[in-house]
Amino acid sequence: MVVDDDPEIVNLVHIYLTNDGYNVIPVYNGNEALSVISHHRVDLVILDIMMPDIDGMEVCRKIRKDNVVPIIMLSAKTEDMDKIQGLMTGADDYMIKPFNPMELLARMKSLLRRFHLFTQQDGDNSSHKDDVVQINDLKINKDYHEVTYRDSLIDLTAKEFDILYLLANHPGKVYSAEDIFNLVWNEPNPSNNTVMAHISNLREKMERAAGYKMIKTVWGVGYKIDQ
Incomplete structure (x- = not known):
């Protein structure tokens, strides 16, 4: 799920991820993001911080109440404390805008690989x-x-x-x-x-x-x- 109120960013990330074989759910505000994650299986969330209705920090907190899905935060804020605050709310990674889509894809793959490694059940008791x-x-x-x-x-x-x-x-x-x-x-x-x-x-x-x-x-x- 890609959450950002900027359609250009959502479209950019959508293109790179779909070209790499991922199914992408584009979302443009925090309320919609919370609705989607409560009704659909989501393997990873790419989440903007600055949004008009509910900001990304609050969305992250609400997701973390009952979901361990990996979360990558995106933000134009560059201060260390902003990054630390994002990680403290439960994000697994934090990238600063403007970002390299290939780096985002690499970080996403690393998170998914590690998360699936811990959650997979191979049936070998x-x-x-x-x-x-x-x-x-x-x-x-x-x-x-x-x-x-x-x-x-x-x-x-x-x-x-x-x-x-x-x-x-x-x-x-x-x-x-x-x-x-x-x-x-x-x-x-x-x-x-x-x-x-x-x-x-x-x-x-x-x-x-x-x-x-x-x-x-x-x-x-x-x-x-x-x-």
Whole structure:
């Protein structure tokens, strides 16, 4: 789903995505976006921030209440805090306008590939044990892309899940922000602000569920989860 009140941008993205074999749902305002995602299966959302009725930040918040679909935000705002705010609301990636459509397509493919990797069910029950990480009352099921604490489900974005799985799969090991960016985003030019925004959001959700700080900061080094 491509959401933007500028028809030229929607048309541009539509052309590039359909030429690459994707089915695209063009949407021109926030209310329509929320209606579409509640009635259709959507695999990824490309979401503009500045829209007249409901802005992209609010649309993202509403989607995140019950949906883990990957979200890429588009914005003409270039300040780091604008980017951090977008990521804090639940977006998985953030691109600044004007953008290169080929870069958008590449980022989209990376998100979809990672999301489908965690959600696919290959029917091989013998592998499920290896894809479940458990630390005390926390259970992370990679196959089903589910995180539970004492059997209560915790809703995470695709990137938040990837970060949590990385840390929990290596309890006690400290990962720097650069390490996390390289391993989770699989891209050059690491952005510590991007990682910090996702860690902050993830930590808040985990603390709300567990009642204590599960993700610990090792000052000047990075982040870890203890066994």
